[in-house]
Amino acid sequence: MEIKKLVQQFEDLMSTSFFEEGKLETLKRMVNNRHKILLVLTGMEVDIDAVKYSLNLSRRIGAGIKILYLTRDNSELPRIEDALNKLKTIGISYQIKVLENSVKEEIVNYINKEKEADISFVIVDSRDLGIHSLNGRNVDYHDWEKMRCPLVLVSKTPKIISLKRRMVMTQNYVSMRKKPLGKMVIYGLASVAMYAALLVNQTAITSLFTRGAWYALFPIATAFAFSFVHGNFAGYFWSVLGVEATKKSLRKSQEEYKHIERRERPQPQPRLRARL
Amino acid sequence: MQNIVLDAANFIDLNSVNILYLFIVGFIGGLVSGFIGSGGAFVLTPGMMSLGVPGLVAVASNMCHKFPKALVGAIKRAKYGQVDIKLGIIFGIFAEAGVFYGAHIQEKIKAAFGDAGSNLYVSAAFVIVLAIVGGFVLRDAIKTYKSGNTDAEEKTSRLARMVQAINIPGTMVYFKSLNARVSLLFLIPLGFCTGMLAATIAVGGFLGVPSMIYVLGAPSLMASATELVVAFVMGLGGSFKYALHGLVDIRLSAIILAGSLFGIQLGAIGTTYVKPFMIKLVMGVIMVIVLFSRALMIPVYLSQLGIIQTLTEETIKILKNTSFAIMAFALLSGAFIVLRAMWIGKKTESAIAEKEEAIENV
Numbered sequence: 020m021e022i023k024k025l026v027q028q029f030e031d032l033m034s035t036s037f038f039e040e041g042k043l044e045t046l047k048r049m050v051n052n053r054h055k056i057l058l059v060l061t062g063m064e065v066d067i068d069a070v071k072y073s074l075n076l077s078r079r080i081g082a083g084i085k086i087l088y089l090t091r092d093n094s095e096l097p098r099i100e101d102a103l104n105k106l107k108t109i110g111i112s113y114q115i116k117v118l119e120n121s122v123k124e125e126i127v128n129y130i131n132k133e134k135e136a137d138i139s140f141v142i143v144d145s146r147d148l149g150i151h152s153l154n155g156r157n158v159d160y161h162d163w164e165k166m167r168c169p170l171v172l173v174s175k176t177p178k179i180i181s182l183k184r185r186m187v188m189t190q191n192y193v194s195m196r197k198k199p200l201g202k203m204v205i206y207g208l209a210s211v212a213m214y215a216a217l218l219v220n221q222t223a224i225t226s227l228f229t230r231g232a233w234y235a236l237f238p239i240a241t242a243f244a245f246s247f248v249h250g251n252f253a254g255y256f257w258s259v260l261g262v263e264a265t266k267k268s269l270r271k272s273q274e275e276y277k278h279i280e281r282r283e284r285p286q287p288q289p290r291l292r293a294r295l
Numbered sequence: 296m297q298n299i300v301l302d303a304a305n306f307i308d309l310n311s312v313n314i315l316y317l318f319i320v321g322f323i324g325g326l327v328s329g330f331i332g333s334g335g336a337f338v339l340t341p342g343m344m345s346l347g348v349p350g351l352v353a354v355a356s357n358m359c360h361k362f363p364k365a366l367v368g369a370i371k372r373a374k375y376g377q378v379d380i381k382l383g384i385i386f387g388i389f390a391e392a393g394v395f396y397g398a399h400i401q402e403k404i405k406a407a408f409g410d411a412g413s414n415l416y417v418s419a420a421f422v423i424v425l426a427i428v429g430g431f432v433l434r435d436a437i438k439t440y441k442s443g444n445t446d447a448e449e450k451t452s453r454l455a456r457m458v459q460a461i462n463i464p465g466t467m468v469y470f471k472s473l474n475a476r477v478s479l480l481f482l483i484p485l486g487f488c489t490g491m492l493a494a495t496i497a498v499g500g501f502l503g504v505p506s507m508i509y510v511l512g513a514p515s516l517m518a519s520a521t522e523l524v525v526a527f528v529m530g531l532g533g534s535f536k537y538a539l540h541g542l543v544d545i546r547l548s549a550i551i552l553a554g555s556l557f558g559i560q561l562g563a564i565g566t567t568y569v570k571p572f573m574i575k576l577v578m579g580v581i582m583v584i585v586l587f588s589r590a591l592m593i594p595v596y597l598s599q600l601g602i603i604q605t606l607t608e609e610t611i612k613i614l615k616n617t618s619f620a621i622m623a624f625a626l627l628s629g630a631f632i633v634l635r636a637m638w639i640g641k642k643t644e645s646a647i648a649e650k651e652e653a654i655e656n657v
Binding site: 210214217218221224225228229230231232234235236237238239241242243245246249250252253254256257262263264265 | 309362364371374538539540542543544545546548549552553556557561564567568640644
């Protein structure tokens, strides 16, 4: 893919994906984060998918992006350098390398060499990884497993559907979460049974529950039991209908109220570990 | 008490219309409670009485549905990080004392002035408290709305800053919702009055939530969520007290719970879609409308006590029905604002999600 066009698209995507946040600070904080995603570009048409995925992931986990551009053509270098320089102005660092070995080896070498840089993910969109040819079964994952961070392969090739699906799940984790239909049914049935039992035996129950003194514990315990069973049913009912709290609020509960802790404690950085 | 127990033993018959009615009122009441931390009870108690449930049984059964409902709501809102459990429990314990004292005063008034006197006291408490607190809350919500910066973080009121600045050694406790240390001595009167109001008009939150916001300096989202913990503590103690006398009709409590547990979770979810001033708006609107409903009843009680000219049967009936209708209207308006705000919030969120998807799938 034409490098200029790619960089242009990169910038466009970046401005749209941070548009809703509307804050330059978010962007600045992100690019300066010690944790980085390594985006490997190889000048292929599919690079743009890797770009999109990296931007989304970086926004979600709040990591910066580092670009490793691998090219086979020496003469291309000045043009690539020129185009990528534009990204440097917004704080995204890059490195251009002429391919000497396979893409796989270059990535492994890079990760091993750049110990300083805290790379959390490698994202690549290339066919030159020795994974495609073997139908994902007898692939030699050995080298990849030795690498200290997970690799996400972005591809449209149907052969690696399983990898692709794993990737999609990280992308749309919230929207793809399974609806708790089974739990709703179980609690729903239990709730109906409890109400039926109460109404069928109402005479006996009311006379027992209204004797006063220590019998007072009966209505209290019953109220707790109903709140547990029926409360769970009602909760799952709204989840199944898709009525759930905003994602924003769930994030807020962890972030916004953090500052009210009395003592400052060092917060462990979240780390994602996964294996292909 | 013996007579009441006998009365209570003759609990009303439940038919499908009654059940449906209680379910729906429970749902709407729950929705509002989930959102502003309390409410609903003021329609439920008269609502049950209109079905022929004796007054004390209605109060007891309402209370026995209130604490499990508040528990479910508090757990839900704790997941969104809105609950200050420590503040809720301490406030709740002081409120519990207020409930017992409030009930005691009620009994005294009833013994001295009869039913009409007791009703007049309740209505007067409604009108005075709601006029002062409700008016203040509504004015504040409207001021925020008019100022245009509804997104801005809520400012701690001057009074709250003063309260937080006072240091009384040995009584200072840190609360995460206030992000400050406050003397327990301030919590005692606030909790106590909340409890007294709960014992009098059944909705302590009308005092509890505003006092947490304006006197202690809690954000409105946290104050309304913490009120659910207060309601749980108050409701549990109160229910036990009534159950000791055998006044709880568990069937009524369970049926109202059936609706209100759906409502309270929806209301709790709703708080995550709205700006904080909406909590104040809903609360202020409900309080001011209910105020008119109760004010209408004051002439009825005054005439029953012979203080003013006796009203005709017809007039009393009209006033009673209008009062109940206004009360139901208050609750429905609250529910409407909550649902509308949720709908708009949900739409905005899915628009953003679509945009994100578009970015992913370009």
